[in-house]
Amino acid sequence: MPSGLVALFDDVAVIARAASASVDDIAAAAGRAGSKTAGVVIDDAAVTPSYVTGLSPARELPIIWAITKGSLFNKLIILLPGAILLSEFLPWLIIWILMLGGAFLCYEGAEKVLEKLGGAKHGKTLEDEIQDPAEFEKQRIAGAVRTDLILSAEIMAITLNEIDLDVWWERGIALAIVAVVVTVVVYGAVALIVKMDDVGLHLTKKENTTAQNFGHFLVNAVPKLLVALSVIGTVAMLxxxxxxxxxxxxxVGFDLLYDIAHGAEYAVQGIAGSLAGIAGWFTYAAISAVIGLILGAIITFVLHKVIGYEGAH
Structure with a gap:
């Protein structure tokens, strides 16, 4: 009996160590994947504030909360099961889904650049008159959740491509961790951004001069911050x-773009000295953005000039 009990304890200890290792592996995989999704996260955070522009300040946080719930539903209920099934049965398809999402990001970014350069605007814009605020709010939330679905799919695909876990439930937990953390970070940041001007306005009414000055700073800074986020979001998409x-x-075997981007990266690293890492990364990112802009402009031309698609922003 004692030997059997000791053996049982040994088995339990082995299982506990294995579980602990699995938790560490999952956390490490989630961390690596989360860092790879940074560009899409920046884009998501930059795009979302536009969905509460023109609405009552009292409705800003409820709208962001509604979008947040929609984002969690997108990631955990719609995309997570599909990602697990995909990794189990059709792992070769992940790279093609990634490229499809990448092409969409290129299109979105290029369309914004072309509109800023004087090109035609497609779909509804923020300047359109609001006829029915309640209906307009519903449309904004629905539009934000649709956009989030695409960005979330890209985040989940990037995560799935980065994690190296053999067991399906470990992959599922890693995906869920990234999904929840990204959602909280993005929409928490959005909530702070859209309420900064309200906080600033409140501080301007205080008697303390320092508080008033900081309040005026916030009120004046928010419009500039939103513009900067828009630019950052566009660059991040490309x-x-x-x-x-x-x-x-x-x-998939076509090396031309890869050779161009990495060839330039290595060339810059060779002459950048102590700044080789940063300079090389910036070079690769810049060339990737140019490639994204060219591809996105081609897609934009085909969609709007050839097919006649007008969009539904």
Whole structure:
């Protein structure tokens, strides 16, 4: 009996160590994958504030909460099961889904650049008059959740491509961790951004001069921050989308774009000295963004000029 009990304890200890190792592996995989999704996360955080522009300040946080719930539903209920099934039965398809999402990011980024350069605007814009605020709010939430679904699919695909876990439930937990953390970070940041001007306005009414000055700073800074986020989001879309295309085409046997991007990266690293790492990364990101802009412009031309698609922003 004692030997059997000791053996049982040994088995339990082995299982506990294995479980602990699995947790560590899952956490490490989630961390690596999360860092790879940074560009899409920046894009998501940059795009979302536009969905509460023009609405009552009292409705900003409820709308962001509604979008947050929609984002969690997208990631955990719609995309997570599909990602697990895909990794189990059709892992070769992941790279093609990644490239499809990358092409969409290129298209979105290029369309914004072309509109800023004077091109035609497609779909509804923020300048359109609001006829029915309640209906407009529903449309904004629905549009944000649709956009989030695409960005979330890209985040989940990037995560799935980065994690190296053999067991399906470990992959599922890693995907769920990334999904929840990304959602909380993105929409928490969005909530802070859209309420900064309200906080600033509140501080301007204080008697303390320092508080008033900081309040005025916040009120004046928010419009500039939103513009900066819009620019950062556009650059992030082109950089991430182009990078996915560069990597994806290399994975399927077409090496031209990969050779161009990495050739320039290595050339810059060779002459950058102590700044080789940063300079090389920036070069690769810049070339990826240019590739993304060219591909996105081609897609935009085909969709709007050839097919006649007008969009539904």
């Amino acid at each position: 950089w991430v989308g182009g990078g996915i295309i560069v990597h994806g085409t290399h994975e």
